[in-house]
Amino acid sequence: MHRTERSSATEELQVITPSKLAIENVSKNFQSRSGSVLALDRVSLNVAEGEFVCLVGASGCGKTTLLNIIAGLEKPDSGTVLADGKPVTGPGRDRLVMFQEPALFPWLDVFGNVLFPLKLKPNLTNKDRRDVATYYLELVGLSRFEHANIHELSGGMKQRVSLARALAPNPRVLLMDEPFAALDALTREQFYGDIQEIWKARRKTIVFVTHNVREAACLGDRVMLFSPHPGRIEHEFVIELPRPRDINTVDLAAYSSRITKALKVLGQSEATAK
Amino acid sequence: MKRLLLSILFFVVLLFLWESMFRAKIWSPVLLPAPTQVATYLKSAAVDGTLLHATVITMRRLLTGYFVGLVLGLPLGLLTARWNLFRDTLGTMALGLQTLPSVCWVPLALLWFGQTEAAMLFVVVMGTLWSVVIATETGVRHVPPIYRRAALTMGSRRLHIWLKVILPSALPFIVSGMKQGWAFAWRSLMAAEIFVTILTGFGLGQLLHYGRELSAMDQVIAIMLVIVVIGLLADKIFFSPIERFLHRRWGTSQA
Numbered sequence: 200m201h202r203t204e205r206s207s208a209t210e211e212l213q214v215i216t217p218s219k220l221a222i223e224n225v226s227k228n229f230q231s232r233s234g235s236v237l238a239l240d241r242v243s244l245n246v247a248e249g250e251f252v253c254l255v256g257a258s259g260c261g262k263t264t265l266l267n268i269i270a271g272l273e274k275p276d277s278g279t280v281l282a283d284g285k286p287v288t289g290p291g292r293d294r295l296v297m298f299q300e301p302a303l304f305p306w307l308d309v310f311g312n313v314l315f316p317l318k319l320k321p322n323l324t325n326k327d328r329r330d331v332a333t334y335y336l337e338l339v340g341l342s343r344f345e346h347a348n349i350h351e352l353s354g355g356m357k358q359r360v361s362l363a364r365a366l367a368p369n370p371r372v373l374l375m376d377e378p379f380a381a382l383d384a385l386t387r388e389q390f391y392g393d394i395q396e397i398w399k400a401r402r403k404t405i406v407f408v409t410h411n412v413r414e415a416a417c418l419g420d421r422v423m424l425f426s427p428h429p430g431r432i433e434h435e436f437v438i439e440l441p442r443p444r445d446i447n448t449v450d451l452a453a454y455s456s457r458i459t460k461a462l463k464v465l466g467q468s469e470a471t472a473k
Numbered sequence: 474m475k476r477l478l479l480s481i482l483f484f485v486v487l488l489f490l491w492e493s494m495f496r497a498k499i500w501s502p503v504l505l506p507a508p509t510q511v512a513t514y515l516k517s518a519a520v521d522g523t524l525l526h527a528t529v530i531t532m533r534r535l536l537t538g539y540f541v542g543l544v545l546g547l548p549l550g551l552l553t554a555r556w557n558l559f560r561d562t563l564g565t566m567a568l569g570l571q572t573l574p575s576v577c578w579v580p581l582a583l584l585w586f587g588q589t590e591a592a593m594l595f596v597v598v599m600g601t602l603w604s605v606v607i608a609t610e611t612g613v614r615h616v617p618p619i620y621r622r623a624a625l626t627m628g629s630r631r632l633h634i635w636l637k638v639i640l641p642s643a644l645p646f647i648v649s650g651m652k653q654g655w656a657f658a659w660r661s662l663m664a665a666e667i668f669v670t671i672l673t674g675f676g677l678g679q680l681l682h683y684g685r686e687l688s689a690m691d692q693v694i695a696i697m698l699v700i701v702v703i704g705l706l707a708d709k710i711f712f713s714p715i716e717r718f719l720h721r722r723w724g725t726s727q728a
């Protein structure tokens with residue numbers, strides 16, 4: 200008789216190797232009332248293990264669509280997404296998404312929300328699951344709010360719970376879709392420090408969608424600039440600044456002004472094309 | 474506490490007015506008996522057991538029918554929410570039948586089942602079912618799509634999503650549908666019991682009916698009171714705690 204393999208909470212909390220992503224020639228069309236819109240036009244992008252990549256662009260440039268395709272929530276019309284060499288065919292626990300609006304479940308309390316993805320993970324005892332949830336709530340600094348109801352939390356706290364919930368099943372990739380867009384500036388800046396720390400501690404591959412150039416320059420190893428109609432990656436900026444980065448430094452401002460300039464040029468060329 | 478005292482005071486004053494007007498002989502005692510007479514009837518009916526017996530029979534009919542209505546209504550509501558085929562057929566039918574007071578089913582029920590418990594059950598089920606179907610469907614259709622997407626990325630699939638995401642998310646709607654279903658079932662059962670005598674058991678409605686036949690208005694009013702009290706208790710004991718929980722969790726305003 201074999202004993203069934205069971206991982207303990209300590210094993211579950213170990214830092215695992217993050218995935219590398221290969222996005223190859225991905226195209227996606229949307230049918231709208233005014234005709235078909237090419238949201239993504241043969242987009243290719245490689246993301247290294249444990250890399251932090253930001254996708255930046257005007258709204259409607261397809262960056263969220265690309266994120267959803269990586270998540271497996273949408274299918275590309277052509278092209279493939281490979282995670283560690285294996286094609287992505289649907290959503291999965293190893294690529295978790297943190298949405299812009301907190302998609303927390305109001306019928307569960309904070310702890311129940313973080314526990315939700317863990318309950319879907321086999322080979323763990325309930326005690327392990329509780330330990331893991333406790334660990335991540337502490338990591339995002341919300342231990343005291345375990346039993347709070349979701350509606351009692353501020354916007355920033357909700358996103359912290361979302362982050363804990365996304366981290367809890369120990370995914371290899373974290374996909375973040377403008378997670379801080381709805382927060383006030385002060386809360387947001389606090390997040391920049393925290394997310395860098397957590398990223399360092401937990402080693403994840405992160406794909407981060409934003410329209411905030413400064414935010415992208417502060418967080419990303421690389422910033423990919425998207426152009427809309429059709430959605431394409433037009434520029435790539437490698438941010439060579441030491442971490443942890445502070446958003447209010449001159450060096451960072453230099454990067455963000457370069458990116459902003461490129462963004463403006465894209466906007467102008469689109470305007471003349473029309 | 475203050476509010477409780479206020480409502481007690483209100484009812485005491487009401488009873489006092491009623492009793493004193495009765496004693497002043499403003500109306501014929503046949504038309505409306507005094508509260509003391511009603512109390513006397515209640516006491517005697519409670520002592521000889523007729524009241525308890527009738528209550529048990531009525532509640533058994535009500536709870537059985539309500540339970541059957543729920544058990545049928547929930548899955549039917551999920552079906553109508555999930556597939557447009559069911560929505561256009563079953564959903565439309567549910568909408569239509571919900572507007573029909575279920576006491577209208579009594580003639581058919583008597584024809585089909587005779588003067589039996591089954592006829593009573595049928596009327597109660599018809600009262601419950603459609604409200605539950607419609608509320609479940611509405612609730613499921615109001616689940617924000619992002620919940621489903623979030624659950625998908627966390628590894629939740631088909632049945633798990635339905636049980637752990639869609640159903641709980643629709644709960645506030647389902648509970649209000651259950652409450653409406655309960656109200657409809659209760660009203661239709663009373664109407665059916667007053668209309669029809671079922672030999673296998675005399676419920677509260679039948680007691681009320683016989684009170685009318687005997688022109689015993691103290692009995693009629695006493696039974697009416699019992700019916701009101703049962704309705705209040707169901708609300709306070711069963712629905713209120715659930716609703717309070719929902720309000721607290723969802724953060725919707727507490728009425």
